[in-house]
Amino acid sequence: MSDVVARLQETRTAIARAARDFGRKPESVTLVAVSKTKPVEMIVPVLGAGQIDFGENYVQEAKEKWPALRERFPQARVHMIGPLQSNKARDAVALFDVIQSLDRESLAKELAREIERAGKAPLLIVQVNTGAEPQKGGVLPGEADAFLELCRSRYGLTIAGLMCIPPADDPPSPHFALLGKIAERNGLKTLSMGMSADYEAAIQLGATHVRVGSAIFGARG
Template identity: 80%
Template sequence: MSDTVTRLAATQAEIARMTRDFEREPDSVTLIAVSKTMPAEVILPALEAGQRAFGENYVQEAKAKWPGLRERFPDAQVHMIGPLQSNKAREAVELFDAIHSLDRESLAKELAREIARTGRAPTLFVQVNTGDEPQKGGVSPAEIDAFLELCRVRHGLVIDGLMCIPPADQPPSPHFALLAKIAARHGLRGLSMGMSADFEAAIQLGATHVRVGSAIFGARS
C-alpha cells in the first residue's frame, strides 16, 4: 500500500470519527483531496483506492492531468479551489465539476455566459474573505449580501455554497462560524472550509466540503 493510500485512509477515518463525534450524518462531509502540483502518477493510487473528489488550483495544470485520468475514472470530480481569472471561465466550465472561488462580478458574468453556452453548470461556491485580508481573494463579509443577489438576479447563477480560507495567524473557528452564519442567512447548504490543519474545527461548525492536501499527498516541494 502506498504512502498516499495510507494517509488517505487515515484522513477518511478521521472524518468518519468527527462526523460521529459531532452527531452528523456519515455522508455529510465530502473530502476533497487537494492534488495541485501532484503529477498523475501520484494521484492514481488515490483514485484506485476509491477517492473521487480532487482539488486543483490552476486551469492549465488540471487540463494537462485530468482528461487522461478521467478516461480511466470517469466518475472522478475535479474542483477548482484556487483563484480563477475571468478569461479562463470557458475552460473552467468545461473542465471542473465545482468552482470554489467565485469572488467578483466579471467572473460571475463570464461563468454565466459559458454555462448558458454549454449547458454545463458546475457547482458554484462564492469565496468570502472572512478576514478582509487585502492580499487574498474573496468577497468582504460586508459586501456578500449584495454580491449574492447580483450573482443570482443579474446573472442568473445558481449559488450552491460559500468558501473561506481563514487568516493563517488567527484561530479558524470564528471564521468558520461566520461563514456558516452567512450561508444560513441566504439558505445555502454548501460550506467549503477546513484544510489539513483545521478540518476538525470546520466539520464541527458545519463544513460540507473539506480541502485536504498535505495530510494525504505529503508536503509539496
C-alpha cells in the same frame, strides 16, 4: 505510493470520527483531496482507492492532468479551488465539476456566459474573504449578501454554497462560524471550509466539504 493511500484512509477515518463526535453522519462531509502540483502517478492510487473529489488551483495544470485521468476514472469530480481569472471562464466551465472561487462580478458575468454557451453548469461556490486579507481572493463578509443576490438575479447563476480560507495566524473557528451565518441567512447548504490542519474544527461548525492536501499527499514541494 502505498503511503499516499494509507494517509488517505487515515484522513477518511479521522473525518468520520470527527463527524460522529459532533453528532453528524460521516457521509455528510465530502473529502476534497487537494491534488494541485501533484503528478498523475501520485493521484492514480488515490483514485484507485475510491476517492472521487479532487481540488486543483490552476486551469492549465488541470487541463494537462484531468482529461486523461477522467477517461480512466469517469466518476472523478474536479474542483477549482484557486483564484480564477475571468478570461479562463470558458476552460473552467469545460474542465471543472465545481468552481469554489467565484468572488467578483466580472467572473460571474463570464461564467454565466460560458454556462449558457456550453449548456453545462458546474456547481458554483462563492469564496468569502473572512479575514479581509488584501492578498487573498474572496468577497468581503459585509458584501457577501449583495454579491449573492447579484449572481442570482442579474446573471441567473445558481449558487450552491460558500468557501473560505481563514488567515494562517488566526484561530479558524470564528471564521468558520461567520461563514456559516452568511450561508444560513442566504439559504445555502454547502460550506467548503477546513484544510489539513483545521478540518475537525470546520466539521464541528458545519463544513460539508473539507479540502485536504498535505495530510494525504505529503508536504508541499
